Amino acid sequence: MTGTAVVFAPAPVLTVTVEERAGDPDVHLHAGGQGVWQARMLTGLGGRAVLCGGFGGESGQVVRALLEQEGIEVAAVGGEIRNGVVVQDRREGGRRMVAEATATGPSRHDLDELHNLVLARGMEAGIAVLSGPAPPDRHLVPPDLYRRLAADLTAGGCRVIADLADEWLSAVVEGGAYLLKVSHEELRAGHLAPAGTVPELVAVMHTLHAGGTEAVLVTRAEQPALALVDGCLHEIVTPRMAPADPRGAGDSMTAGIIAGLLRGDHLPDALRLGAGAGALNATRHGLGTGSRQAVERLAAATELRLLDDQGSHHLRMNRRELAAWMTRM
Structure with missing residues (x-):
């Protein structure tokens, strides 16, 4: 596979997990957060990821070192940013939160540096994924x-x-994007598809x-995803797997789509690869992980079924009007 994708992860998190092995505490340190999980899966699928984000303080130094050990290139902005830390205890099977330190947000100068860094690297790569900060740190990135x-990025020819x-998705809608990925729960919560029915979801997509x-x-969630490609509606049907931990499945799906685009797949085939990556990740406890061979096999068994949506309706709005409409989320 050739090509590189830029992943914007404004403030990756240091996760410290305490497990048990042979009766003794077993401590694991990992880089975490949505963009990290996407970059990890993309790398595992043979793609090259450049993770652009803020790194600062002791936690930032550790996160950066962990990412580079995984083969993920880091393009960093420091400044006033300090990365968050999450400490969890899993010795009793569940996830008990021990401590959580939120990040210190970027200054206005740091935000400009992040913008310029992602813009330069994204235009060079040709593909950029915009991921969000961890929920406790959302307010730090406008x-x-x-x-x-x-x-x-769109003006510069980058997909x-x-x-x-929420409002971060609305902002991207106003700016313009090649592919928008959103969950039906988010559309329901925003009252754009109150009942979450297929006709409601399809109307929003159109x-x-x-x-x-x-x-x-x-x-x-566990139902087939819906994809609108070239004006045609598809249902993405993957083999049903027994889930171990559904967290991170959506981010793995995004990474699989990018991996497909990087190797030159048309979007429908890239969607199959993404669906395979998401389905496999749900069978594992490690976020953004999975065997490349298993992902490819699941992708080969994934169907894109064309759906009849002749009865669907949509509104015609410019990007600014769309963004205002989406803020209902």
Whole structure:
């Protein structure tokens, strides 16, 4: 596989997990967060990931070193940023939170540096995924940064893939994107698809497509995802797996899509690879992990079924109107 994708992860997190081995504590340190899980799976599938984000303080130094040990290139901004830390105890089987330190947010100067860094590397790579900060740190990164990045990357010829929610997704809608990925739970919570029915979801997808987004992907937990590609609606059907931990499956799906695009797949085939990566990750406890061979086999067994949506309707809005409509989320 050739090519590189840029992953924007504004503030990766240091995760410290305490498990048990032979009756003794077994402590694990990992880099975590949405963008990290995407970059990890992309690397595992043979792609090359450049993770652009903020790294600062002792936690930032450790996170950066851990990422580089995994073969993920780091393009960093320091400044006033300090990365968050999560400490969990899993010795009794569940996840008991021991301590959580939120990140210290970037200054206005740091935000400008992040924008310029992602813009330069994204235009060079040709594909960029915009991921969000960890939930406790969301308020530290303003949605307007995502709007500017989406608009400027798109103007520079970069394919922007957004895996976001709430006002951060709305900001990208206004800026413009190649592919928007959103869950049906988020559309329900935002009252854009109150009942979460397929007709409601499809209407939202067509509205986003009519506003300039090339492709729209809606995940539906254990139900088949819906994809709108070239104006045609598809249902993505994967072999049903026994889940071990569903967390991170959506991020693995995003990574699989990017891996497919990097190797030259057309978007439908890239969606199959993404579905395979997401399905496999749900069978594991490690986020953003999985055998490349197993992912390829699941992708080969994944179907894109064409659905009849002649009765669907959508609104015609420009990007700014779309963003205002999406803020209902």
